Amino acid sequence: xxxxxxxxxxxxxxxxxxxxxxxxxxxxxxxxxxxxxxxxxxxxxxxxxxxxxxxxxxxxxxxxxxxxxx
Amino acid sequence: xxxxxxxxxxxxxxxxxxxxxxxxxxxxxxxxxxxxxxxxxxxxxxxxxxxxxxxxxxxxxxxxxxxxxxxxxxxxxxxxxxxxxxxxxxxxxxxxxxxxxxxxxxxxxxxxxxxxxxxxxxxxxxxxxxxxxxxxxxxxxxxxxxxxxxxxxxxxxxxxxxxxxxxxxxxxxxxxxxxxxxxxxxxxxxxxxxxxxxxxxxxxxxxxxxxxxxxxxxxxxxxxxxxxxxxxxxxxxxxxxxxxxxxxxxxxxxxxxxxxxxxxxxxxxxxx
Numbered sequence: 001x002x003x004x005x006x007x008x009x010x011x012x013x014x015x016x017x018x019x020x021x022x023x024x025x026x027x028x029x030x031x032x033x034x035x036x037x038x039x040x041x042x043x044x045x046x047x048x049x050x051x052x053x054x055x056x057x058x059x060x061x062x063x064x065x066x067x068x069x070x
Numbered sequence: 071x072x073x074x075x076x077x078x079x080x081x082x083x084x085x086x087x088x089x090x091x092x093x094x095x096x097x098x099x100x101x102x103x104x105x106x107x108x109x110x111x112x113x114x115x116x117x118x119x120x121x122x123x124x125x126x127x128x129x130x131x132x133x134x135x136x137x138x139x140x141x142x143x144x145x146x147x148x149x150x151x152x153x154x155x156x157x158x159x160x161x162x163x164x165x166x167x168x169x170x171x172x173x174x175x176x177x178x179x180x181x182x183x184x185x186x187x188x189x190x191x192x193x194x195x196x197x198x199x200x201x202x203x204x205x206x207x208x209x210x211x212x213x214x215x216x217x218x219x220x221x222x223x224x225x226x227x228x229x230x231x232x233x234x235x236x237x238x239x240x241x242x243x244x245x246x247x248x249x250x251x252x253x254x255x256x257x258x259x260x261x262x263x264x265x266x267x268x269x270x271x272x273x274x275x276x277x278x279x280x281x282x283x284x285x286x287x288x289x290x291x292x293x294x295x296x297x298x299x300x301x302x303x304x305x306x307x308x309x310x311x312x313x314x315x316x317x318x319x320x321x322x323x324x325x326x327x328x329x330x331x332x333x334x335x336x337x338x339x340x341x342x
Contacts, residue, residue: 043158043162047162047163047328050324050325050328051328051329051332053325054261054265054325054329057261057265058257058261058265061261061264061265061268062260062261062264064264064268065260065264065268
């Protein structure tokens with residue numbers, strides 16, 4: 001028998017980070033496409049991109065908090 | 071290789087190559103009192119908070135003191151920072167009204183920036199924003215301001231527009247309203263604080279682990295011989311992370327300020 005020791009909360013945080021990771025990738029990728037197509041709108045796109053990242057990241061951050069309080 | 075991998079139980083304090091700390095929070099807890107002013111005990115963290123305050127005030131004071139026709143290089147840098155916060159954050163997000171909020175945003179931005187950069191400052195090496203008390207207080211301040219602005223500009227229509235959004239189909243309104251209510255009043259301050267705090271904690275831990283373990287391995291070359299070379303890649307990797315952390319420190323200060331501005335804007339214009 002193999003015994004695995006460690007905090008299960010770590011696994012939970014790892015799972016919580018998958019979705020936001022993919023989401024942030026999509027947000028940034030599309031923002032880069034938008035900036036490349038229309039460089040004059042780069043400032044607006046960048047602001048909106050950071051907003052999108054911030055909202056997507058919230059799930060990973062909640063996972064991070066749960067890791068500490070679990 | 072077994073000697074190199076020292077788990078918690080295998081730690082021998084007499085031959086301390088690497089001992090796992092009992093609890094990582096001791097990296098962030100500075101409970102030793104440096105000096106006391108009356109009833110106020112000043113620990114390292116408290117001292118750094120006041121140091122950050124003094125640095126911010128001094129930067130702004132000496133940077134913007136002399137109104138010369140051609141400012142000095144230092145003055146121009148500070149001016150660029152101030153104009154960046156005013157134009158790129160306050161006015162471009164909140165609109166022309168944003169000029170009213172820009173002193174607050176500037177104070178927020180400068181304090182968080184200096185506090186974050188303490189992480190990579192030699193001899194200090196401790197980001198004060200990695201304490202939840204500071205990140206939490208700053209985000210509570212933002213919360214108070216955007217809720218106050220919302221009620222002042224829109225009265226009780228502020229909450230009404232949140233819990234009963236007109237743009238949503240009738241059947242979905244209670245659900246969307248509930249989500250909006252929770253997300254605005256509870257998740258916003260929480261995520262705002264945790265985003266800053268988590269990034270700084272992770273950065274501080276990573277830097278400490280990589281640089282300290284690299285240094286400890288290299289310096290124990292007399293005891294473990296050629297295997298001490300394992301410390302070199304750690305140290306180099308730590309220096310790479312060091313540069314990365316500078317970027318993270320600036321970016322987190324920017325994001326915190328940007329989101330504060332966005333929250334205030336969403337309190338002023340409740341239509342969307």
